[in-house]
Amino acid sequence: MSNVEDNQKIGTIVGGALSSGLEVRLDSDYSVENLYVGDGITIEGREKRYFGIISDMMLQSSDSSIRSLPPNSSDFFVTSILSGTSAFTILKISLQLAVSLDTNIDEFDKLSLDNISFGPATTLPPHFSPVYRATSKDYTEIFGSEDENHGWIGTPKGRDAEVKINLDLEQLIKRSNGVFGKTGTGKTFLTRVLLSEIIKKDLGVNLIFDMHRDYSDSVNDESGKKINSLKQIFPSKVEVMSLGKSLNKGQVRPDAEIMVSYNDLEVQDIEILSETLNLTSAGLLAAHALDRTYGDKWLGLFLNMEPSEDKENPNSLSAAAERTGQLYTVLHTLWRRLEILKKFEFLQQNPAEESIKRIFTSLERGKHVILDFGTHQSNETAYILVTSLITRRIYERWAEQDNQLVIAIEEAHKFLNSEVASQTIFGTIAREMRKWKVTLLVVDQRPSGIDAEVLSQLGTKFIHQLEDNRDIDSILAGSSRDLRSVVSTLAPKQQALVIGHSLPMPVVIDVRSNDTLANFINPDKTPNEITNIERDNDDLFGEKK
Incomplete structure (x- = not known):
């Protein structure tokens, strides 16, 4: 866009505060329709240059009669006189970064990147400082260029494709991160881009729990175009493993079929199913009692018991109640609600191969593993159970590894809500951050359902359009209040606000495409x-x- 690259002045600082945002009066010869909420701007102070984003726009007037008796819109002569004088536009600017100007050089554009030292904006530009729309050079100075550690994820909102936003992927994977947005906004597509960049640049290994087969096999986008799977793009780097028997349909043949032993399941894997299976607190206490009484084999033995009150039958629930000191009615209710697990053919007493070891070995060799849920796709119980179990077992073994492990999970609020986050392996990983070189990439449409402490630990957040005020408040807790209006103006698809430690300042992107x-x-x-x-x-x- 010509009005971006010629560094045209668009306005002047007329007021504001560091906490609530600066106010810029738009020049009368610059059309407000060329700007967007989320647009990048630069401000030339006397000693510093500032970078920020437009958080809001307001049409104002100095003459109250304009509100009560506006001129006829068809009278171009009158409206052109009033525009920019009595009637004008105010931009709200969320200030983000500042850089000291070299007083020995007259023009900032002559500075090389090596002479620039960015930092948070902790002071304000003086009144009447000129304001410019950020150029492609400005974005490059802020977000850098693509290299072995930086990956291109998109372009700034409303800008040409030549302007690129590059993410510091090395910093990204050191902490847990989240992709959020309502259904249909493009969360999965952006997640594919992030995972692809990690794979391409060999910065770590991914363990992806693919609930809906979005990553393990090719899919069609809304226009009908085929999008190949990560396995098809990186055949030598990615392994696909199917939970139980794989589906016959699809273009990707699984590298292995995963079977799970009942003995691998612990009570905490059952606790995370409390909401899904409507398990009571009394039932969970009974599960702990069964674990103490029967040991590692408690679940397989329990599900094979007979729902009988015959205490003489050693394989009856009544006999188990006697041994564990639990009420028969509580055990019977727990047995009925866990009985659904017997329908999962991937749960076996003695699997032929230790599947979790197979997954660990692939990750240890630097392979990226996608667990395809196959015939169990969209089965919430199977997804929660297996994802919890495998994550816990892999985490326990990863302490001695040097490579960074990123675990991608969908429906994250099921694992990280306030009721269970403190008890699950996912809450542990989110809170301990990079202690064991294991981090999460959580994907969810309901951030308000995730524990507030966990959200606060996420390093970088990719926020697509959200409509529920509770979701917006949750995801922006601890961030500038100005960003709320930015989220509310995001496009319905393939556009996101990115905030966090893996980039210098918040930015709204149109997600990268072909x-x-x-x-x-x-x-x-x-x-x-x-x-x-x-x-x-x-x-x-x-x-x-």
């Missing part, structure tokens, strides 16, 4: 390398038409 392929290719690449990049990019984002 339409920006020209920027993805390094001009130093050979023709063969460019062809391979084009093919990989088409695989990931669908072929360009």
